[in-house]
Amino acid sequence: AKDKGGACYQFYTAAMNAHGNERLRLEADLRRALERGELQMHYQPKMNLRTQAIVGVEALMRWRHPVLGQVSPAQFIPIAEDTGLIVAMGRFALEAACADAQEWRRRGLPPVQMSVNLSPRQLTGATLVSDIAGVLQRSGLDPTLLELEITEGAMMKSPETAAALLHELRALGVGLAIDDFGTGYSSLSYLKRFPLSTVKIDRSFVRDLSTDPDARALANGIITLAHGLRMKVVAEGVETAEQLEHLRSQDCDEIQGYWLCKPMPAEQAYEFMAERRVP
Ligand code: C2E
Ligand code: CA
Numbered sequence: 001a002k003d004k005g006g007a008c009y010q011f012y013t014a015a016m017n018a019h020g021n022e023r024l025r026l027e028a029d030l031r032r033a034l035e036r037g038e039l040q041m042h043y044q045p046k047m048n049l050r051t052q053a054i055v056g057v058e059a060l061m062r063w064r065h066p067v068l069g070q071v072s073p074a075q076f077i078p079i080a081e082d083t084g085l086i087v088a089m090g091r092f093a094l095e096a097a098c099a100d101a102q103e104w105r106r107r108g109l110p111p112v113q114m115s116v117n118l119s120p121r122q123l124t125g126a127t128l129v130s131d132i133a134g135v136l137q138r139s140g141l142d143p144t145l146l147e148l149e150i151t152e153g154a155m156m157k158s159p160e161t162a163a164a165l166l167h168e169l170r171a172l173g174v175g176l177a178i179d180d181f182g183t184g185y186s187s188l189s190y191l192k193r194f195p196l197s198t199v200k201i202d203r204s205f206v207r208d209l210s211t212d213p214d215a216r217a218l219a220n221g222i223i224t225l226a227h228g229l230r231m232k233v234v235a236e237g238v239e240t241a242e243q244l245e246h247l248r249s250q251d252c253d254e255i256q257g258y259w260l261c262k263p264m265p266a267e268q269a270y271e272f273m274a275e276r277r278v279p
C-alpha cells in the first residue's frame, strides 16, 4: 500500500510539473510574441436588428504560436493578466484596432463602432486615459467610434477608482460597454453607478433562449432594464435564427455571433462590410 501511495504521489507531482512547465513555456513565449509579430487582431461584426446594417465590430486578439499554432485567448489572456504583459498587449490591441477602423473609413466604408476589450489590469494602470487619448490622436479615429468593453469584475475591484476613471474616458467621447453582463457578482446598481453606454448580454443566456424559460426571462429583463436606463443592448453568441428572432421580438438593438459570422482578419472584415453595404 505504501508503494502504491508513493507511485500515486509521484505521478501527481509529475502531472503538476508538466502542467506548470507548459504554462511557464507559454509565458516565456508570450513575452516575445508581441515583438515577433505573432499577435494579430481579428474583428467580429455586429448587426443592428432593425436595419440589418453592420454597425460595429469587436476586436479580438489572436496568437499564432510558431510551434503550437493558434493558442486560444482563453489560454493566453489569463497568463497575460497575471504577468502584466496585458498592458503592452492591450496597447497593441487599441493601436491596431483604431488604425484598422480609420483605414476602413479611408477606403470608403460608412462609420462602424470599434469595440476593444479592456482587461482589469489595464483599468488599474495610471496611464490608461492618456494612452487612449494618444491612440485616438495618432489614428485620427472619431472618439465616438471607439467603445471599450469592460467586465463587471474589473469594476468591482475598486468601484470608486473605476467610476472616476470611466467618467474620464466618457469625457474623451468614447463609449463604454459592460461585457458578459449577468455572469458576475455585481448588482444592478452598477448600471446606474457607472457611465455605461452599452450592455452586452452574455452568451450563456443567449445559448439557452429557446430551451430555458429562465434564460429567456433574464435576457428579456436585461433588455428592458438597459433600455430604461437609455443604454444600448448587444447580444453576443447568437448562433441560430430562432435566437435572433427572439431577441428582435424583445427589441434588442444589436447581435453578434456565428449566425452572422466568426471573427476574421482586418482585410476579410473590410470585404465583408464592403459587400454588405446598402448602395
Ligand atoms: P469576450 O470578450 O466575451 O468575446 C466573445 C468571445 O465569444 C470571442 O471568443 C468570440 O470569438 C466568441 N464568439 C463570438 N460569437 C460566438 C458564437 O456565436 N458562438 C460561440 N461559441 N462563440 C462566439 P475569443 O475570441 O476566443 O475570446 C475569448 C475571450 O478572450 C474574450 O471574451 C475576452 O474576454 C478575451 N479577449 C480576446 N481578445 C482580447 C483582447 O484583445 N484584450 C482582452 N483584454 N481580452 C481579450
Ligand atoms: Ca468582449
Ligand code: CA
Residues within 6 Å of the ligand: 179, 180, 200, 202, 236
Ligand atoms: Ca463578452
Ligand code: CA
Residues within 6 Å of the ligand: 180, 202, 203, 236
Ligand atoms: Ca462572454
